[in-house]
Amino acid sequence: MLHLLPDVSLLPYNTFGIDVPAEFFAAIHSLADIEELSAQKSSIKILGGGSNILLTGPVRGVVAHNMLQGIDTVREDETHVWVEAQAGVVWHDLVLYAIAKGLGGVENLALIPGTVGAAPIQNIGAYGVEVCEVIEQVSFWHLQDKALVHCSNQSCAFGYRDSVFKNGMKGAAFVTSVLIRLNKQPHFNTSYGAIEAELTRIGVQQLSVQAIAQAVMNIRRSKLPDPRVTGNAGSFFKNPTISAALYDELAAQHPGIPCFRLSDTHVKVPAAWLIEHCGWKGYRRGDAGVHSLQALVIVNYGTATGSELWQLSNEVVQSVLSKYGLLLEREVQVW
Numbered sequence: 001m002l003h004l005l006p007d008v009s010l011l012p013y014n015t016f017g018i019d020v021p022a023e024f025f026a027a028i029h030s031l032a033d034i035e036e037l038s039a040q041k042s043s044i045k046i047l048g049g050g051s052n053i054l055l056t057g058p059v060r061g062v063v064a065h066n067m068l069q070g071i072d073t074v075r076e077d078e079t080h081v082w083v084e085a086q087a088g089v090v091w092h093d094l095v096l097y098a099i100a101k102g103l104g105g106v107e108n109l110a111l112i113p114g115t116v117g118a119a120p121i122q123n124i125g126a127y128g129v130e131v132c133e134v135i136e137q138v139s140f141w142h143l144q145d146k147a148l149v150h151c152s153n154q155s156c157a158f159g160y161r162d163s164v165f166k167n168g169m170k171g172a173a174f175v176t177s178v179l180i181r182l183n184k185q186p187h188f189n190t191s192y193g194a195i196e197a198e199l200t201r202i203g204v205q206q207l208s209v210q211a212i213a214q215a216v217m218n219i220r221r222s223k224l225p226d227p228r229v230t231g232n233a234g235s236f237f238k239n240p241t242i243s244a245a246l247y248d249e250l251a252a253q254h255p256g257i258p259c260f261r262l263s264d265t266h267v268k269v270p271a272a273w274l275i276e277h278c279g280w281k282g283y284r285r286g287d288a289g290v291h292s293l294q295a296l297v298i299v300n301y302g303t304a305t306g307s308e309l310w311q312l313s314n315e316v317v318q319s320v321l322s323k324y325g326l327l328l329e330r331e332v333q334v335w
């Protein structure tokens with residue numbers, strides 16, 4: 001039975017720690033709740049762990065807090081196991097499920113905050129792996145068509161921190177479950193230098209999904225601010241992808257500008273470097289700031305408002321644009 005609660009503070013529901021009210025708030029425990037909600041209301045915002053949103057003011061309509069639970073192994077063959085997780089499962093709990101069974105594919109994505117249902121929205125990624133590499137199918141309730149849809153990996157149009165759910169289907173799909181395919185014989189990805197170094201530091205002799213996840217968790221805990229202590233949503237901006245020709249021009253003007261080669265024709269430029277070299281790293285105005293160790297992370301030191309954080313992010317975007325001619329795109333969803 002669906003309960004709509006009026007005027008609920010979203011403070012406990014977002015990792016930036018912004019205190020704004022939702023006009024209505026509903027905890028979603030079943031597909032029936034989603035069906036009932038979509039029959040009653042047209043303005044629906046879906047909330048998972050609130051770790052990738054910036055709340056800039058009171059939220060009109062209903063904030064639907066996704067609580068769909070359950071992880072099941074649905075089939076297996078000699079080499080793979082297919083696992084279906086309901087959208088309200090904490091992402092890291094799904095990673096722990098895979099690790100406990102020694103199954104590979106998501107170990108590099110350990111400790112990413114948030115829910116399973118949000119994972120395909122921006123195609124979460126870390127340490128050389130993106131979730132689209134394991135997703136077989138995303139099931140969602142189509143809020144306009146009022147029907148359950150099963151979307152293949154290909155139809156999700158995954159890209160770098162991108163998917164159809166941020167574009168053509170934006171706001172129309174309530175993800176209910178995700179089917180992933182895990183490896184019985186994992187192919188370990190330690191291409192990120194920091195992982196190799198951490199594995200050596202903790203004395204790992206033999207690679208395993210457990211060991212890699214442990215290395216990733218150690219690195220993440222040492223590098224990223226804990227939202228329970230300092231409000232943040234992880235990387236606020238995406239790394240710009242540009243042509244190799246443009247990169248060569250930039251490198252001639254700004255020696256030392258780094259890049260990751262994506263192909264013969266395209267490179268990714270680390271946004272953190274651009275922001276740092278515009279002088280923002282460690283900047284603080286009131287309670288809004290740019291993290292002192294990781295310039296990609298915008299932080300709320302206490303009582304900054306969403307508008308103040310938004311304004312700061314605009315200033316960062318403008319300064320990178322005027323110095324380097326590159327337009328930073330926000331990874332965080334602004335409500």
Ligand SMILES: Cc1cc2nc3c(=O)[nH]c(=O)nc-3n(C[C@H](O)[C@H](O)[C@H](O)COP(=O)(O)OP(=O)(O)OC[C@H]3O[C@@H](n4cnc5c(N)ncnc54)[C@H](O)[C@@H]3O)c2cc1C
Pocket residue numbers: 015045046047048049050051052053066087112113114115116117118119121122123124125126173174175176224225226227232233234235333
């Ligand atoms: C400290 C920290 C570190 C982070 N590190 C990483 C990282 O390494 N890699 C990375 O990719 N991200 C990272 N993030 C960002 C964040 O963890 C991910 O984007 C995560 O997938 C967000 O999940 P959530 O449940 O909190 O989503 P929310 O913040 O609740 O929602 C994010 C967006 O997804 C939509 N959404 C949520 N659930 C559903 C659903 N069921 N159906 C349809 N739409 C939905 C929301 O409407 C919103 O637009 C980090 C965040 C923090 C705070």
